[in-house]
Amino acid sequence: MGGREDDKFASAIELPRHEIAVAGFLLGRFPVTEAEWAAFRGTVLDSHLPVVGVTWDEANAYTAWLAMKIGLPCRLPTEAEWEYACRGGSATIFPGGNDLSATEANYLYDESGFPVGAGRRLPVGSFAANGFGLHDMIGNVCEWTADPWRSLSDVDPHKRTIRGGAWDHLPRLLRCSFRDWAPLGARYDNLGFRVAASLPQ
Numbered sequence: 001m002g003g004r005e006d007d008k009f010a011s012a013i014e015l016p017r018h019e020i021a022v023a024g025f026l027l028g029r030f031p032v033t034e035a036e037w038a039a040f041r042g043t044v045l046d047s048h049l050p051v052v053g054v055t056w057d058e059a060n061a062y063t064a065w066l067a068m069k070i071g072l073p074c075r076l077p078t079e080a081e082w083e084y085a086c087r088g089g090s091a092t093i094f095p096g097g098n099d100l101s102a103t104e105a106n107y108l109y110d111e112s113g114f115p116v117g118a119g120r121r122l123p124v125g126s127f128a129a130n131g132f133g134l135h136d137m138i139g140n141v142c143e144w145t146a147d148p149w150r151s152l153s154d155v156d157p158h159k160r161t162i163r164g165g166a167w168d169h170l171p172r173l174l175r176c177s178f179r180d181w182a183p184l185g186a187r188y189d190n191l192g193f194r195v196a197a198s199l200p201q
Contacts, residue, residue, distance in 0.1 A: 001083050003177040007093050012152060014177040022084045026197040027077060030124035030135050031143060032062065040065050048123035050141045050192040056160050056184045059144050059193040066195060076146040077196035079161045079179070086138065086163070086176045088131030093175050095130040095137060100171045104128070105139030108168045121167050121190075138174040141192035142166045142182075149181035159183055166190035 002017035003010025031050035038045035040062050054062075059076060067074040077085065087095060094100045100107075102116040105127055110116045125135045142162045149159035159181040165174030168190055172178070182191060 001080055001177070003175070004091075004093060007098075007175065007177070009172040009175060010177060013179055017177075020080050020084070022081055024199040025077070025081055026072070026199060027081070027085050027134060028195045029129070029133060031141055031192045031194045032059075033124055037062065048125075049121045050124055050136065052121070052141055052189050052192050053187040054144075054191075054193065055187060056144050056182075062193075063195055067197075072197040074195050074197045076144055076193060079145045079147040079163065081196060082143065082145050082163045083176060085132060085134055086130070088129075088134065088137070090131060090176075093177075094171075095176060100138075100174060105165075105174055106136070106167045107139045107165060107171060107174055109170050111171055113170075117167065119167070136164075138165050138176070139169070140167055141190055142180065142188070144182075144191065144193040156181070162191060 001020045003014035004017060034047035034049050034051045035045050037051040063074040063076060092098050096104055106117055106122045108115055108117040108119055121140060129135050130137055143164045145161045145163055147161045149156045149161050162180050162182050165178060182188065
């Protein structure tokens with residue numbers, strides 16, 4: 001987990017790279033969609049766009065509702081689980097290598113600031129899956145994790161770590177190791193979430 005030493009965009013909050021142990025878990029193939037969110041809210045919406053504008057507490061309410069519905073201990077993924085899943089078995093900067101093209105993920109600008117993406121959310125699964133069969137782990141929308149924000153010096157219980165980069169970002173913000181945060185009540189137009197579940201022991 002963490003940034004590679006040869007990654008020129010790796011920051012101090014991603015380093016040093018270190019080994020972690022992750023217990024078995026399940027993770028949704030896609031971020032939660034607007035249609036799935038509508039079902040939770042008791043309405044109907046035929047949309048495969050990833051839902052955004054959802055606070056951290058609301059995302060947790062969805063996972064609790066889904067747990068009751070399907071009988072699995074659903075929750076948000078930890079930051080370590082998220083990065084493990086994002087990498088898909090790779091050790092590269094991005095899931096598919098050390099460079100990223102606009103055919104691999106939904107992001108807006110290349111590193112020179114030239115627009116190369118759609119400039120909006122796209123339906124989940126519009127790009128190929130990673131090595132674990134997971135779609136949109138980078139790009140499209142950032143994703144809430146369960147963990148409070150850990151900086152170099154402390155832990156802030158009023159913030160949560162977000163991962164993944166989004167439709168309006170540069171490639172450097174879609175790297176597997178990139179970390180950011182949002183306040184618990186944030187409702188951003190580029191921030192969604194994905195469901196994890198613990199496996200029975």
